[in-house]
Amino acid sequence: MRGPHVRWCGGRVGRTGPPARSVLIWDNLNTHRAAGMREYAAAHDCLTIVQLPSYASDLNPVEGIWSLLRRGPLANVAFTDEEHLEQTLRRGLRHIQLRPDLIDGCLAGTGLTLTHLPTTIRGRQ
Numbered sequence: 001m002r003g004p005h006v007r008w009c010g011g012r013v014g015r016t017g018p019p020a021r022s023v024l025i026w027d028n029l030n031t032h033r034a035a036g037m038r039e040y041a042a043a044h045d046c047l048t049i050v051q052l053p054s055y056a057s058d059l060n061p062v063e064g065i066w067s068l069l070r071r072g073p074l075a076n077v078a079f080t081d082e083e084h085l086e087q088t089l090r091r092g093l094r095h096i097q098l099r100p101d102l103i104d105g106c107l108a109g110t111g112l113t114l115t116h117l118p119t120t121i122r123g124r125q
Contacts, residue, residue, distance in 0.1 A: 023048045028055075064106025068096055 024041075026032040026049060041047050057063045073092035079085040096102050107114070 021046055021048065023050060025050045025052065027052045059110050059112065061103075061106040061110050061112070064109050065093075065096060065103075068102060068106070069093070 024047060028051075031037065032051075041049050069089065069092045073088050073095070077088065079088070
C-alpha cells in the first residue's frame with residue numbers, strides 16, 4: 001500500500017496536534033476488502049470505515065423499470081444501429097412515464113415507501 005491516498009492520518013504537513021478524523025466509505029471493491037487495507041485502517045484510529053452493503057437489486061426500483069423495458073419494447077429486437085436503440089428506449093420510457101401505476105408498482109415491489117410526497121401532483125402535470 002503506497003501513495004498519498006493511504007497517508008491521511010500520518011501526513012499532517014504543517015499541522016500540530018492529533019490527526020484529523022476521516023470517514024471512508026467503501027464499496028465492495030476487492031482492494032477495499034484486502035487484508036492490507038483492513039490492517040492499515042485498524043492501525044489508524046483517525047479512520048472510520050463505513051462498508052456499503054453488497055448491491056441489492058431487489059431494493060432498487062430502477063431495476064423494475066429495466067425489467068419492464070426488457071419484457072416490453074426491448075424484447076426480441078435486433079437493433080439496426082444506436083439510433084434505433086435510443087428511439088426504442090425513449091419510446092418505452094415515455095410509455096412508463098405516462099403510466100404512474102407502473103412506476104408505483106416498481107417502488108412497491110421493493111417494499112420501500114416514499115417518506116415525502118412528490119413536489120408535483122400527477123393529476124396537474
